[in-house]
Structure formats: structure tokens, C-alpha cells
Amino acid sequence: MIQKKAIVIGFDGGAFEILEPWLQEGKLPNIEMIMENGVIADMESQLPPVTSPNWKCYSTGMNPGKLGLFWWENVDVENRKVTYPQERTMKKTEYWDILEGKKAVINMPTTFPPKEIDGFVISGPPDTPNDDFYRPRDLKDLMDKFGYKIRPERHYMREGPRKKKLKAAEEMLDIIETKFDFTAHLIENNDLDFIHLTIFYINVLQHFFWNDQPTKKGWMLIDDKIGEFIERFGDDYTFFFMSDHGSNKIKNVLNINTWLEEKGYLVTKMGKEKTLDALGLNMQNISRIANYVFSKKTLDKLQEKLPDYLMDEIPEKGGTLRKEQKGKVIDWDKSRAVASGQGPVYLIGDEGEKEKIKEELLEDFDELVEKGLVERVFEREDIYWGEYVEEGPDLILDQGQGVHITGDVGKEKSIDKPGRWKGENKKTGMFMAYGDEIREDEKIKEFSILDIAPTVLHFYSKKIPKEVDGDVKKEVFDKGSDIFKRKVTVKTKRGKEEEEKLDSAISKLDI
Numbered sequence: 001m002i003q004k005k006a007i008v009i010g011f012d013g014g015a016f017e018i019l020e021p022w023l024q025e026g027k028l029p030n031i032e033m034i035m036e037n038g039v040i041a042d043m044e045s046q047l048p049p050v051t052s053p054n055w056k057c058y059s060t061g062m063n064p065g066k067l068g069l070f071w072w073e074n075v076d077v078e079n080r081k082v083t084y085p086q087e088r089t090m091k092k093t094e095y096w097d098i099l100e101g102k103k104a105v106i107n108m109p110t111t112f113p114p115k116e117i118d119g120f121v122i123s124g125p126p127d128t129p130n131d132d133f134y135r136p137r138d139l140k141d142l143m144d145k146f147g148y149k150i151r152p153e154r155h156y157m158r159e160g161p162r163k164k165k166l167k168a169a170e171e172m173l174d175i176i177e178t179k180f181d182f183t184a185h186l187i188e189n190n191d192l193d194f195i196h197l198t199i200f201y202i203n204v205l206q207h208f209f210w211n212d213q214p215t216k217k218g219w220m221l222i223d224d225k226i227g228e229f230i231e232r233f234g235d236d237y238t239f240f241f242m243s244d245h246g247s248n249k250i251k252n253v254l255n256i257n258t259w260l261e262e263k264g265y266l267v268t269k270m271g272k273e274k275t276l277d278a279l280g281l282n283m284q285n286i287s288r289i290a291n292y293v294f295s296k297k298t299l300d301k302l303q304e305k306l307p308d309y310l311m312d313e314i315p316e317k318g319g320t321l322r323k324e325q326k327g328k329v330i331d332w333d334k335s336r337a338v339a340s341g342q343g344p345v346y347l348i349g350d351e352g353e354k355e356k357i358k359e360e361l362l363e364d365f366d367e368l369v370e371k372g373l374v375e376r377v378f379e380r381e382d383i384y385w386g387e388y389v390e391e392g393p394d395l396i397l398d399q400g401q402g403v404h405i406t407g408d409v410g411k412e413k414s415i416d417k418p419g420r421w422k423g424e425n426k427k428t429g430m431f432m433a434y435g436d437e438i439r440e441d442e443k444i445k446e447f448s449i450l451d452i453a454p455t456v457l458h459f460y461s462k463k464i465p466k467e468v469d470g471d472v473k474k475e476v477f478d479k480g481s482d483i484f485k486r487k488v489t490v491k492t493k494r495g496k497e498e499e500e501k502l503d504s505a506i507s508k509l510d511i
Helices: 018-024 029-037 052-058 084-091 138-145 162-189 201-209 213-233 256-262 272-278 283-293 297-304 308-313 322-327 351-370 451-461 496-507
Strands: 005-011 039-044 075-076 080-084 103-108 121-124 193-199 236-242 246-250 252-254 338-339 342-348 376-381 395-399 403-406 425-428 426-432 444-448
Touching: 005 213, 005 451, 018 213, 018 246, 029 213, 029 426, 039 121, 052 451, 075 322, 080 322, 080 496, 103 162, 103 395, 138 162, 138 342, 162 193, 162 201, 201 213, 213 236, 236 451, 246 283, 246 426, 252 256, 256 338, 256 403, 351 376, 351 395, 395 403, 395 425
Parallel strands: 005 193, 005 236, 039 444, 103 121, 103 193, 252 403
Antiparallel strands: 039 426, 075 080, 236 426, 246 425, 338 342, 342 395, 376 395
């Protein structure tokens, strides 16, 4: 038998939990067919369970400590600033870099700027700008023909009446459909040896609508497209389906930085932000008024012309600031801890002070665990390892079931009811596989997002780089297949990056 090639389709925030009622109703027949005739697993993401770092964890098979990405922001305590080191998204080898032949990587977050590969790369949201996000550059004409867009044109999800939010949701459904149709065209018209496609906006629908009709329509559309792909390409390709993390309904909101302020760990310098909000000059009110007064074309022009620093100065409702200005309002001299959203907590002080702060915080965090707001508290070294581990958060909160932890600074209440977000990320996502070489009706008990890269590399008979943290899950493959019988091999030769580090270290030796 000639081995097939692979199509990997990723769903941001995909989880069996939200699909179960619709599976019971028979609304997702193709996903149901895969579950009955293929392999499934509850896949564990890396903490925090967020788009960044987890899409990069998937593509490299490495934990955040090796990537240097710990959320959508890294808190640089030493230099007293909050940043997102986007250049690190390009440093590590992604598993498709090892594969030969022509490839297509479509719409995956954390792939901007797009790499040059043999084939096609289109960077995905939310961290991708609206131009120069694809390679090769002559792909633009085809993208325009399909109406390919990175993000919706309507700006109603932050604030606005439900009717307008539903219009924005319809545009997201169009974007999802376009991603499938565009990718299908690439497959049909190119001899592609590997394809990855991310469906990002399904999780945005889950965030704002949870399991309401827009999300249900989104998953039914996805199910239809999965069926089309299997029918059209199933003779030549094996299918892998995965998510970067899961999703669950929000019942409580924990504003962790407000909680840290109440406990005396965080001190801020909030002044003009609260004043502007008191005058009604917050992002929500400005957005609401602008949407009614200006046309969409005018709004787009205004958004392009206004400098980033001015947009960053406008607070959210309640006077809270977005992460771009977060570092500026922290009183670093008086604070002992600050947090990012969805789990990471950074301690402020020298090493001796940090140990004392950690002991106190761990004791105080027991209160959040007892209330069910936090499931468990991890120390950095418990879950991260690698060259960037010292830059990571000192403590990581694993969110409780149905809890959304925000990283906002300036919220009035430490514990609150859900706001505009109805669904939140959780660490348990999903994995499925289907094809001739895949086992039938099999559920794998333990499966990590880090296992996908080495498993797909093994599918292609490739050696697994030593730096990869995940394992090859041979139980995905049929016991009679060559893939299952094939020995797992690990690449022992140092790569270019390792050679450069070794040469640098040797040059510094006093010998």
C-alpha cells in the first residue's frame, strides 16, 4: 500500500464537551462518523490554555519554557515592562519544516511574519495584520478571488446590540467557509504533500455566544466541510483533527490583579484612566457612538490613521487598561506580584524576596482553590523547562471549571459575573484521526498537544528532533500498518541552532 499524505485541521477552542448535545441530535454526522471509525482523545493543552502559546506548542512539540511564550504577554520584571516577544514565534523548528515536498500552512495563529517554505503560508489571527501575511506574494490574486479575509470587517463584538453582533457572527461563518473552500482549491490544483488548516473564528463565536445558535451553526458548517474534505481527498490523505485548547461556559470571573491589589501584592498608579472613564470616554462608549455615527469605510480610515499610542491610552469600561499600557501603571517599587490573564503570575523582587512572596501567595491562593475559582496552583518548574524558563511566570493558576481569569488592571470587583464573554478556554481540548492507517473506534486515554508533532513526523517516517517534548502515539495507527510497526527514531545529530550555541559557548571558554 502506498502511504497517504496528511491533512491536519485545527479548531481553535474545540472540545467534545460543547459538541456532545449536537452529536446526540444528529447534527454533526461527519464528526460522529470519525469518532466511531477512527481515533479520538481528550487532548491536554499546555498552561495557560490559550492560543499563544498553544498553537506554537502544537507545531513544535515543545513546552512554553523552550519557546519563551507564556501568554499574549510576557512580564519582564527586571526591565519593568510588559511585552509580547513575537520574534520568538519564528525561532523554533515546526514539524512541517522537516517534511519534504510542497506544503500549505493556512490560517494558523502565531505564524506572522510568514515563513518562506516550499508551498504556501498564510498567517492567521488574532496576531496577524491585514497586509503582507502570506507567501508567496503572488498568492494575493487567488485570495482576492475567494474573498479571503483575516478578520471580519464589522466591529460589533465588543459592544453593540445583539442584532449587530449576529451580523458579525454571520461574517465569521463566511470566513470559516472561505478558509475551507480556499484550502480545497489549493489541494486540488497543487501536488501538496502536507496541509495544515486552522479554523480560528469558531472559538470567537464560543467566547461571545457559547453554545447559542451562531456557534451551533459554526460547528454544523465545519461538520459539512469535514465531510466534503473526506469525500474529495480521502483517497490520497489521512486526516488529523485537533484543537489548541478546549472551551467551557463561564460561570464566574476572577479579576486576578484586583484580587492581588486587595491582598496588598499589587499597587497601581491609576489616575487619568479612571478620570476618562468617569467622563464616559472609554473604548466601549466610543465604539458604540462611532458605529452609529460613521460608515464602515470611514471607521476603517479612522482606525488606520489613529496612532497606536493614542488608541492604547483609551481605557476599557471601568477604567481598565489593555496590556499595551499595563506595565506603565504598575508601581514596580511597591508591588510584589502581577498577573496575566488565564493563569500566569509573576513575582516582583530579588530572589530572596520572591521566595517569601511565593510562600505567602501560595497560602493565600488556598482561598481561591477552596472557592473553586482555581483548580490548582503550579510552580514554574513543575510544568516548564528549557532555555526561557527563568523568564516565565513564577506561579501558574489552573482555572477552575467555568472560571475566566482576566489579566486586566483596574477592575472594581475581584470576583464578578460573566461579561461579554460567555465561553472561556480550558486545558482539555480534542484530537481525532481518520483514514486507512488509523485504528477504528479507539479512544486514547492520555494525549498531550505536544504529542501531535512527533506523531505526524512518525507518520511521514521522519526522525523526531531531540528538542521535542512530546511522544509518538503509535496507538493512533492500525496495528497492521507499516506506520505502527515502524520503529520510532530520534534525531541525535545537533541541528544548526544547537551547533551555533555550542560554538558560542566554546568561544567563551578560557582555555
